[in-house]
Amino acid sequence: MTATSETQTLNRDLSAWKQVLIVGLLFGGLALYVTLVGIVGTFEDLDIIEKVITLGQAILLLTAIGAGYVAAGRAPDGAINAILGSAIAGFMAGAALSLLILIGPVIDLRDFLPNASPQLYDLIAGIDILGIEDAKWKGQTFPVSFWFPAVVGIGLGALGGLLTLLPRHARVLIILGVGALVFMGLFAGILRSPMLQNGATADVARELFASNGLRIPGVVLILGIVIMVYLVHVLLRPAQRYRALPRKTQRHPAVVIPAGAFFLLVVLMLPLGFTGFIPSVIALIALFALMGLGLNITLGLAGLLDLGFVAFFAVGAYTVGLLTSTGEFGIAQWPFWLAIPFAILVAMAFGAFLGLPILGIRGDYLAIATLGFGEIIAILARSDLLKGVIGGPRGILDIPKPIEVPPGDPLSGPNQIYYISLVFIVIIAFVAYRLRESRLGRAWVAMREDEDVAEALGINLVQTKTLAYMLGAAFAGLGGAVFAALFGSIIASSININVSILVVTVIIIGGSGSIPGVVLGAVFIIGLPELFRESVAEYRFLLYGIALILVMRWRPEGLMPSKVGRQELHQEDLPMEGEGGAPPGESGAATPDAPAASTSGEA
């Protein structure tokens, strides 16, 4: 080996170590972030394994392990280097928290960062784990165990590094197992309550689940299931040489029909198996799936980003409110079913009225303009101007239920909303499905792909856009109408931008243009946070924001996209709109910042 190649190796190693340090710094920042933003403290209330580990602790531990895992990949070649690098990164992640503990007694951060509380310091200094009872934070006491997070970080980081050295199957199994434990730990309480209702399952439930988190037998069982499923999956996988063959997409009817029937049964029986607040969560999921499918026509098919969804939602809700309410502002006391067509028609008319002026504008401008509409309607809803008609901030009360049933009936309460939403979902899905293959649907898709070409092919842009916008508005109005019936009232504060953002998020995360994707999105976006109402509520929009960025970066077609959507968004080397629209041949190679962007994207 010559001197120059040695220098080169040295340089490469040095830059690798530098990368390890950067990883450590980033994860240190991440540890501080989750601590100070309050995630750790809030999730201290959620046990994953009863009396063993909480979600808050798990997040901190996973941060350090993650630091090690990532750093091991950046460290110079060799197992020793990988472990060393991951231990360093883990140490840095923990040391950030140590620094926080040291700063604590000097500067009272609570004036600015209310989460930097004594309880938090106690937690990250491991006071309870170490059993230093008399060192409990008094505000002035010197933090005796400030070294705790840093030292634990070394171990956890090394653990993360070890993980990368394991054979692939073992690594995947561990990650899956931890993921399953966290997931099931969160759901333990929710699964337990319906199981307790039934004498046969009650004992099992008590054995496996605590009211908050898993019990040890539950942990063993879940890990067992994960290992079993994984083994079955690996053993049954076709051999390498068959894998390249095209998948058999046609499923056998003997499998499809019973599976479909079972699925249908589950969907139909779903809210009946639960008590407490869960049926209303399920009803809300169905309602948002309904609205998502409505907006999906505008956004998924026609490609118009509508951030003013709430405007038509409000129109639908207030129309139903005015027509059916038995209270102060009701004008007709009609039954719900008679009011629904009117709600849809009025919302459609608003869609045309608001849509026509602005549909000539380009995508992101349209989004902002519709956002403006949403705000205008929200302001009008709570203004004094319309107070005499729609009740101002207090809104319209006493909206009757669509179906009057005695209490205790399976259709009472939110359940009927669930079934009503289900019926409308089927209708909208059918409409959307038929439209997609129609002349109009193809015109929408063409317009979404390239407006100029679509126009050149004889598609009237404004007309086509208006139709998409009106249909979206109609279903938004329907959603609002059902919403009004669900809560029995409309208050002006429920008409806000968050409704629009939620529905857009449901579609984007689920998979725009895809019907199962939207349903999945509703389950994820609406269902999961609602289930953990108290603790997650504060952070749900934070998590949505992160989810939107991550999905756009790695899977812009959504979690469960339609086939077409997936193909469209994965043509990375084609020139994109923002770049000036040079012909494909030229700019594919010549786009100046493309190489820079892609290399930095990997860093």
Add this chain to the structure above:
Amino acid sequence: MQTTLRPKRSPSRMETAFEVAVSVFLWVFRIVLVVIVVVGSFMTISSGKFSLETWVDLVVNGAVQGGIYALVALGYTMVYGIMRMINFAHGEIFMIGIFSGYFAAVILDDLGLLNGNLFTSIFSFALMLIIAATVSTLVALAVERVAYRPLRNSPRLVLFISAIGASFFLQYTVSGLVGPGIFRYPSIEILDEKIGLPILSALNLSWLDVVVIGSALAMMAALYMFVMRSKIGTAIRAVSEDKQTAALMGIDVNRAIVTTFAVGAAMAGAAGVLYGLVWGQVQFFTGFIPGIKAFTAAVLGGIGNIPGAMVGGFVLGEAESVGALLIIDGLGVPSPSQLKDVIAFTILVAVLMFRPQGILGERLSRSRA
């Protein structure tokens, strides 16, 4: 600007019934808007309900508000010019500026500097501006790095949705860090005093008004000089015109984009301090609506156009401040100030409909579909 493929509409082409209906509708819309404005203004003025002093106050308030909008609008317009994207998170960058200024002010107040004497007050004010601009810039650069740069070559909507995500992430991060409550901004007392000079006393100006308008104008002038005269400013303009050619001329496109974000964020951060001093309170979603309004100002002035953003900001500020009373009150609407925001959004929609190129700008919003 590349030429679009869209054919020029020839007058001889037969218009379909639908197109006729649309244009009739749009004309009705225009006429109704004009009638509302004229009737409202006429009724208010003829009723003589408000004195000259009220109007002067409103004009001054409008200018103060407009200066802040203009500063924020600069960020939108520059980023739009260079990346052709609406930086939806810019309102949050502004909000972070307000908060940074708030914390700086609280600490300075504790140290007794904020209201010590004239000199320490000026020093505190300058320090608040610098801290807010710095923090906002750092956050904006992080957002650019994480949420925008990897998507630079993606379709426009992908980038826009990522920006929405960044906006929510920032809002709720701040809410988590400092709590969701309302924070009262410490005031700099000498700024609240009225100006006693004989000529200006008719305007009933406080020093704060003068400082806000003055520093907004000064910052805009500095920015304008920076963009027009400095080397990197020239690079920014070149990249805005044509990225590929600029790169071929040896311009570091990435550096130009990052600088644009940094400069826009610094303006927004400084504007945040001014906003905090004027409005006296801040909350984690304070930046959202002003952000959209500042975008409106950018569109109003002509997006991508720096003087346009300044003009648009002041016009929007005046329209909101004066218009709420002038137009809406005349129509007999109860509590017209509630509908202030409606004016801004109506202006946004009306500009996009009838003059998408804005007061000074190019017609970007309809081209490059």
